[in-house]
Amino acid sequence: MSTLPQMPKSWRLESKPHKFCPGCGHGLVLKALGEAIDELGIQDKVAFGCDIGCSLLAWDFFNVDTVQTHHGRTTPVMTGVKRANPDVICIAYMGDGGGYAIGSQHLVNAAARNEKITAILVNNCNYAMTGGQMAPTTLPGMKTETTPYGRDVEQSGYPTQGPEMVAAITRDGAYVARGTIANLKQLKSYLKKALENQLAGNGFSFVEALASCPTNWRTNAKDTWAFVEQEMPKYFKVGELKNPAEKGDE
Amino acid sequence: MNVALKTFSHEGEKGSWTVFPGLCKGCGLCVEKCPKDCLKWSDQLGVYGTPTIQPDMDQCIACGICANVCPDCAITVEKNK
Numbered sequence A: 001m002s003t004l005p006q007m008p009k010s011w012r013l014e015s016k017p018h019k020f021c022p023g024c025g026h027g028l029v030l031k032a033l034g035e036a037i038d039e040l041g042i043q044d045k046v047a048f049g050c051d052i053g054c055s056l057l058a059w060d061f062f063n064v065d066t067v068q069t070h071h072g073r074t075t076p077v078m079t080g081v082k083r084a085n086p087d088v089i090c091i092a093y094m095g096d097g098g099g100y101a102i103g104s105q106h107l108v109n110a111a112a113r114n115e116k117i118t119a120i121l122v123n124n125c126n127y128a129m130t131g132g133q134m135a136p137t138t139l140p141g142m143k144t145e146t147t148p149y150g151r152d153v154e155q156s157g158y159p160t161q162g163p164e165m166v167a168a169i170t171r172d173g174a175y176v177a178r179g180t181i182a183n184l185k186q187l188k189s190y191l192k193k194a195l196e197n198q199l200a201g202n203g204f205s206f207v208e209a210l211a212s213c214p215t216n217w218r219t220n221a222k223d224t225w226a227f228v229e230q231e232m233p234k235y236f237k238v239g240e241l242k243n244p245a246e247k248g249d250e
Numbered sequence B: 001m002n003v004a005l006k007t008f009s010h011e012g013e014k015g016s017w018t019v020f021p022g023l024c025k026g027c028g029l030c031v032e033k034c035p036k037d038c039l040k041w042s043d044q045l046g047v048y049g050t051p052t053i054q055p056d057m058d059q060c061i062a063c064g065i066c067a068n069v070c071p072d073c074a075i076t077v078e079k080n081k
């Protein structure tokens, strides 16, 4: 019987327990990412960039070179690292507010230029770190701190469909998928393919992950799973949108 | 990290099951996902002073789902060969 917890090898044991809340989806996304990094054997080549928002709590999460950037700027920072040193495997990790609101121009233009980095975006339907305000991904009718009567689509529009948008503006060679913490095996396979796509030098790789935020959703474990498994996929379809490894995709 | 190395282990017919209370935040995600519904709150406290969890080893099939869904890697399950 081993006395060490079964964590991905790339996790930094000294910084655990990590800083995310109980039941936080970030922990599960980073577990799947850690396993993907382990299985590809790329730990010594990875540079990990995290955003402002709860993603920044991962600044000491992995035993890899890590940088934390201004809100929404993780994508261009990792693009710069990649351009300066193409051998480094660059991961830009951000929240839905960071990627689809304050940093949307960066995501759009990195995707349009087909930058050879891997961007991972955690969709928890709100601005979590600042206390649960409406985000571009807040579901229609969903209550948040700034939509106490539920998101009114007449007033605030419909939620951003990130992977659909990225798939529409990227060219050949891009990998685009939406996974969920409700299917960790699939999420890991998407993250692995997104990293392999960068390793192959094909183009921009983007994975959105549907993830929990029990603290701001104010849900117990049962309702947390119900929201992730039943409510989120109603609006956000899980699956691969673009995969250069599959012939006849474009 | 030392505190995380403290363990509570349980042996059963199908395998062994261990929780690291120093990692367990008491979120309950594992409890909801156990296919045998055999995880219950424990008298032992986790890292935030909330109850950690314990299995009923007469029911546990050592499937490892609880370990898979734990965001903090607080559970280790080893199936008997």
Ligand SMILES: Cc1ncc(C[n+]2csc(CCOP(=O)(O)OP(=O)(O)O)c2C)c(N)n1
Residues within 6 Å of the ligand: A052, A053, A054, A055, A071, A094, A095, A096, A097, A098, A099, A102, A122, A124, A126, A127, A128, A129, A130, A135
């Ligand atoms: C330029 C800028 N604008 C606003 C903020 C305030 N701010 C900090 S975290 C955050 C929300 C982050 O939400 P999200 O990107 O969805 O990440 P989450 O915390 O939900 O994982 C905001 C608005 C900031 N730090 N910098």
Ligand code: SF4
Residues within 6 Å of the ligand: A019, A020, A021, A022, A023, A024, A025, A026, A054, A124, A128, A129, A212, A213, A214, A215, A216
């Ligand atoms: S506020 Fe939400 S997203 Fe942030 S660490 Fe807590 S559960 Fe996770």
Ligand code: SF4
Residues within 6 Å of the ligand: B017, B033, B034, B035, B036, B037, B038, B039, B055, B059, B060, B061, B062, B063, B064, B065, B066, B067, B077
């Ligand atoms: S190993 Fe499977 S059966 Fe045993 S407690 Fe965990 S989820 Fe339940």
Ligand code: SF4
Residues within 6 Å of the ligand: A023, B019, B023, B024, B025, B026, B027, B028, B029, B030, B031, B052, B053, B069, B070, B071, B072, B073, B074, B075
């Ligand atoms: S999922 Fe992990 S942290 Fe949450 S209650 Fe279970 S063992 Fe504890």
Ligand SMILES: [Mg+2]
Residues within 6 Å of the ligand: A095, A096, A097, A122, A123, A124, A125, A126, A127, A128, A135
């Ligand atoms: Mg968010």
